[in-house]
Amino acid sequence: MxxxxxxxxxxxxxxxxxxxxxxxxxxxxxxxxxxxxxxxxxxxxxxxxxxxxxxxxxxxxxxxxxxxxxxxxxxxxxxxxxxxxxxxxxxxxxxxxxxxxxxxxRDPSRFADYGYRFVKTDSSDSDNVRFRVEIFANKKKKKPITHFDLKTRKSDENNFHFFRNVIHPFEFESRFNIDGYVITHANWINFTNRVQNYQLTExxxxxxxxxxxxx
Known part of the structure; x- marks a missing residue:
């Protein structure tokens, strides 16, 4: 490559x-x-x-x-x-x-009804917490339409949007956010139930x- x-x-x-x-x-x-x-x-x-x-x-x-x-x-x-x-x-x-x-x-109405749930899946290392982000079609739904499994590194700044900026169509969806972390690795089970993988290299x-x- x-x-x-x-x-x-x-x-x-x-x-x-x-x-x-x-x-x-x-x-x-x-x-x-x-x-x-x-x-x-x-x-x-x-x-x-x-x-x-x-x-x-x-x-x-x-x-x-x-x-x-x-x-x-x-x-x-x-x-x-x-x-x-x-x-x-x-x-x-x-x-x-x-x-x-x-x-x-950009049509913000696409995201207006979305609900987000952020769950820590591994916090044994406070500097490298793992999260699952579940996204719902609306706040009443109980089954997510897609989800992300995230590995993080602690940051003094809010740098989560560095990752979100490269994930279409969530580039400017400000509610998709976890303060104080940089995303070092992510698996996204996308809207068609296929896996997209992201690895921070620089x-x-x-x-x-x-x-x-x-x-």
Missing amino acids: KTLLRFVGIRIFLICFTANAQTYQFDYLTSYKFTFDGRASNTIAYHNSKDDSYILFVYRDSENEIYAHLTDNRNHKSHKFKVAGNDAGSTILLKFTYLSSRPYN LKETDLVLEVPLK
């Missing part, structure tokens, strides 16, 4: 606009290994630990070109960037160039600021 980028010693460059721009800040980068139906891939994302309303994914397209896709749930926009990466010794130089924007329309602090022109 190809590595998307070696996230070691990253330096960030970007194309800056005038003051008439929307600014996005990212202070953490994660990489989750995603396995489903015998196939594996890496999901690489940038996050803001203090603001879970937007997320930036980095990916390769079918022609092996690197792009980034920023989804802004608060302003209902998505933005696309071209990413150039060049090796400079032990450092990778990343350059983000803004390409385009389009509307992003978590690091970063300093990325992107600007998008206001139109």
